Amino acid sequence: MSNSVISVISRFLEEYTTTTPNKLKVVDSYLFYILLTGALQFLYCLLVGTFPFNSFLSGFISCVGAFILGVCLRIQINPQNKGDFLSISPERAFADFLFAHTVLHLVVMNFIG
Amino acid sequence: VIPLTCLLRSASAGLFGLFVLSLALAGAQALTPAHYLSLPDVARLQNLLSQQFTGLDSAYYSVVGLSKLGATIPDHEGVCQFLKSQLDPMSIDSLFFAAETSQAISGCEIPVSNETRDILLAAVSEDSTMTQIHRAVSALSSLGLPLASQEVVGALTGRINKEDNVMAGGGVQGTAARLSQQTELGGILEEIEDLTARLDDLGGIYLQFEEGLEATALFVTAAYSLSDHVDMEPPLKEDQVIQLVNSIFSKKSWDSLAEAFSVASAAAALSNNRFHVPVIVSALGPATVSHSQPTLQLLVTDVMSQPLALANVLVESAYSVASKSVILSHASFTLNDGVFELNFMSSRPASGYYQFAVAVTGDTRLVGNHVELKVKVSTEVVVNNMDLSVVDKDQSIGTKTTRVDYPSKGKSSFTADSHQNFAMAFQLVDVNTGVELTPHQTFVKLHNQKTGQEVVFVAEPDSKNLYKFELDIGERKSEFNSISGTYSLHLIVGDATLENPILWNVADVVLKFVDEEAPVAIQPKTLYVPKPEIQHLFREPEKKPPTVVSNTFTALILSPLLLLLILWLKLGANISNFSFTPSTILFHVGHAAMLGLMYVYWTHLNMFQTLKYLAIIGSVTFLAGNRMLAQIAVKRIAAEQSSRLAKYRSLR
Numbered sequence: 115m116s117n118s119v120i121s122v123i124s125r126f127l128e129e130y131t132t133t134t135p136n137k138l139k140v141v142d143s144y145l146f147y148i149l150l151t152g153a154l155q156f157l158y159c160l161l162v163g164t165f166p167f168n169s170f171l172s173g174f175i176s177c178v179g180a181f182i183l184g185v186c187l188r189i190q191i192n193p194q195n196k197g198d199f200l201s202i203s204p205e206r207a208f209a210d211f212l213f214a215h216t217v218l219h220l221v222v223m224n225f226i227g
Numbered sequence: 228v229i230p231l232t233c234l235l236r237s238a239s240a241g242l243f244g245l246f247v248l249s250l251a252l253a254g255a256q257a258l259t260p261a262h263y264l265s266l267p268d269v270a271r272l273q274n275l276l277s278q279q280f281t282g283l284d285s286a287y288y289s290v291v292g293l294s295k296l297g298a299t300i301p302d303h304e305g306v307c308q309f310l311k312s313q314l315d316p317m318s319i320d321s322l323f324f325a326a327e328t329s330q331a332i333s334g335c336e337i338p339v340s341n342e343t344r345d346i347l348l349a350a351v352s353e354d355s356t357m358t359q360i361h362r363a364v365s366a367l368s369s370l371g372l373p374l375a376s377q378e379v380v381g382a383l384t385g386r387i388n389k390e391d392n393v394m395a396g397g398g399v400q401g402t403a404a405r406l407s408q409q410t411e412l413g414g415i416l417e418e419i420e421d422l423t424a425r426l427d428d429l430g431g432i433y434l435q436f437e438e439g440l441e442a443t444a445l446f447v448t449a450a451y452s453l454s455d456h457v458d459m460e461p462p463l464k465e466d467q468v469i470q471l472v473n474s475i476f477s478k479k480s481w482d483s484l485a486e487a488f489s490v491a492s493a494a495a496a497l498s499n500n501r502f503h504v505p506v507i508v509s510a511l512g513p514a515t516v517s518h519s520q521p522t523l524q525l526l527v528t529d530v531m532s533q534p535l536a537l538a539n540v541l542v543e544s545a546y547s548v549a550s551k552s553v554i555l556s557h558a559s560f561t562l563n564d565g566v567f568e569l570n571f572m573s574s575r576p577a578s579g580y581y582q583f584a585v586a587v588t589g590d591t592r593l594v595g596n597h598v599e600l601k602v603k604v605s606t607e608v609v610v611n612n613m614d615l616s617v618v619d620k621d622q623s624i625g626t627k628t629t630r631v632d633y634p635s636k637g638k639s640s641f642t643a644d645s646h647q648n649f650a651m652a653f654q655l656v657d658v659n660t661g662v663e664l665t666p667h668q669t670f671v672k673l674h675n676q677k678t679g680q681e682v683v684f685v686a687e688p689d690s691k692n693l694y695k696f697e698l699d700i701g702e703r704k705s706e707f708n709s710i711s712g713t714y715s716l717h718l719i720v721g722d723a724t725l726e727n728p729i730l731w732n733v734a735d736v737v738l739k740f741v742d743e744e745a746p747v748a749i750q751p752k753t754l755y756v757p758k759p760e761i762q763h764l765f766r767e768p769e770k771k772p773p774t775v776v777s778n779t780f781t782a783l784i785l786s787p788l789l790l791l792l793i794l795w796l797k798l799g800a801n802i803s804n805f806s807f808t809p810s811t812i813l814f815h816v817g818h819a820a821m822l823g824l825m826y827v828y829w830t831h832l833n834m835f836q837t838l839k840y841l842a843i844i845g846s847v848t849f850l851a852g853n854r855m856l857a858q859i860a861v862k863r864i865a866a867e868q869s870s871r872l873a874k875y876r877s878l879r
Contacts, residue, residue: 140800147791151784158780162772204863205856212852216821216845223825224834 141188145181152177172225179218187211258469259595261432262477263507263530264494271479273298275487283313287324288488294331295495296531307335316343319350323362326369337370344372351378353385360386361398368405376410387418393442396422400449404456412457419450420462426471433477434470444475444489451500460502468503469595472530498529504592505530508540508585510600511566517605517726518659521572525560525600527587539589540567545602548580555583571602577662578606578724605724606657608664609633613653613718615734617643620701626650629734637734640713644739645701651686651733653694655720663692666722671696673707673714673736682706686718700738709740810854817848 134142152174159170190199190207199207264272276293280286286309293300300306310328314337315321322343329335350363351374360382367374383399396419403415426434426443435443454461463471476494481487497505511524527538545555554576560567571581580603587596610633616626631637643649651671655664669686682703686696714736720729805811821844828837 139798143794147787150787154784165769205860219825223828
């Protein structure tokens with residue numbers, strides 16, 4: 115059983131490293147970073163406590179929001195999805211990404227206290 | 228569509244109806260004088276007017292004032308000598324005072340020369356003040372010198388136009404009253420009517436000129452002297468006369484001799500003129516009747532407290548305030564030694580308050596002669612059938628009723644404990660009529676002789692006017708503080724209409740309570756002693772984790788950033804494509820500024836300021852970024868095109 119899981123994972127990793135363009139790998143590593151940061155914040159909250167709760171929420175939401183926006187960007191700039199996003203060029207996707215982040219940061223900063 | 232005229236007509240009809248109704252209501256409550264000169268007031272006024280003379284004017288005020296009040300003036304000779312010695316034959320005022328005062332005392336002749344007469348006659352002209360004209364004419368008339376009435380009228384008419392105040396009006400009237408009967412005074416009388424319109428109505432009770440008491444009083448005096456002279460009613464309505472009476476006689480201490488003189492003159496004028504005589508009706512002593520005092524006594528006088536010569540006093544109706552039933556109708560008072568008496572008790576009224584409507588008749592001049600009076604009928608009360616008993620709550624033991632007769636005390640004391648009720652029943656009866664009474668105050672008081680504590684209860688009558696009081700010992704123990712012992716029982720009866728309030732020690736009661744506390748002396752209530760201080764507990768700050776833990780986790784959270792940089796380097800991410808165009812630089816600077824603004828927002832600013840700065844920086848960044856991304860897009864498309872072209876060429 116575990117053998118098949120390991121083989122699936124190794125196959126996946128191999129495919130990933132060979133077929134994914136570099137640009138997407140850059141975005142993926144950014145997403146991984148965001149994920150780690152959010153997980154660590156959650157761990158702190160579990161271990162030490164929720165005080166101050168508003169700060170925890172704002173930090174955690176910031177990570178979650180950034181992750182989601184990053185995923186959106188990755189979907190939109192993926193050349194394989196070009197057919198779904200005919201009117202949206204990669205530059206446009208990046209501009210939307212930046213604008214959404216501005217709004218997210220404004221809200222997070224307001225809530226961080 | 229309702230025509231406007233129809234609307235207006237209905238509105239005016241409604242208003243008219245309201246006006247008539249208000250008039251009717253106003254007329255229903257006839258105004259009666261609230262102030263007058265009582266006998267002490269008259270004495271005080273006479274006292275003030277009897278002071279030593281300081282000059283001719285004070286002599287005039289004193290002597291003439293006292294004569295108007297009907298008082299005797301002592302030492303006529305001395306007064307006459309004083310007048311002659313102080314007289315200045317050249318001064319009109321001096322002549323006026325001397326002449327008028329000499330008329331008030333007997334046997335005093337002021338010597339008059341031709342010069343004097345000429346001076347006085349010369350003063351009667353349009354160019355003199357009204358006061359001067361009045362004094363000159365009065366002096367001429369009092370000294371018996373001839374005067375031309377027509378000339379005087381001419382001077383007065385001319386002067387009225389120039390001097391339009393109240394004192395002048397009084398002067399005009401006073402002067403006109405001295406002229407001969409045949410003089411044509413129509414124009415002057417009209418002017419007087421205009422002046423009376425200037426009286427100020429204060430609250431419907433007072434009517435006076437704004438110039439004050441003296442002006443009002445002098446005006447009233449002059450008005451009545453003129454009306455008597457021409458035999459025409461003064462232009463004052465009855466209610467106005469009463470309001471004037473209230474104004475003039477409300478002040479009971481007078482500032483100056485002139486003011487006192489004006490009040491005395493007004494009092495004399497209002498008691499003795501041909502048209503209006505205000506009537507004062509007052510009860511002699513308190514308006515109370517009882518069996519010992521069955522007659523209601525009334526004093527009916529004029530404003531100076533002099534009894535009226537011809538007057539008949541009768542009660543139009545008398546009704547009970549409580550039951551509104553009419554007891555008396557059209558009963559006359561009998562005059563007995565200056566006091567009007569009526570035996571009210573002969574109508575057998577029950578005790579309580581009665582509203583009398585009294586009318587004074589006999590003289591058509593009487594004003595304010597319908598008076599409302601509240602009369603109290605009081606009586607004596609006696610306690611009958613006082614029965615005391617101790618009843619067991621479960622009614623197993625029969626009740627033993629003890630009768631106690633007022634005013635003696637019960638021989639044996641009663642004992643009751645928490646299982647029993649103490650009961651009391653009695654009747655309160657009018658001594659004279661035998662009718663049951665329900666006075667306002669019927670209390671039962673229990674007084675602990677040892678501790679001094681008093682507990683008071685109210686006894687209530689039942690439907691048959693039989694008073695019952697029941698004390699549930701067990702239930703009421705908190706009122707007694709559960710202190711057992713001997714209590715003396717008192718009955719307290721009182722009312723405004725009772726002449727003999729009762730405080731009767733009925734019996735002694737021994738009360739036994741179950742949980743007895745140690746008998747403590749009555750402590751004064753600790754209501755006004757400072758209370759213990761409240762310590763405010765401030766909100767405790769939340770427990771924070773130690774700094775070490777926080778710092779560790781901060782480092783931990785920043786570590787993925789390091790990982791990200793490493794990953795990017797490994798992937799070969801670079802900035803080799805960075806073109807140093809102005810839009811690119813501007814975009815990156817603007818973007819960095821926006822992130823910096825976020826930090827500043829966290830530390831210093833509020834949302835409004837941030838939004839303002841964000842708008843500015845954001846629009847700059849947007850424009851630059853747009854340009855930059857467009858350039859990148861162009862480059863990308865060109866690269867794609869060339870690669871496609873190369874692929875196409877290689878395929879061929």
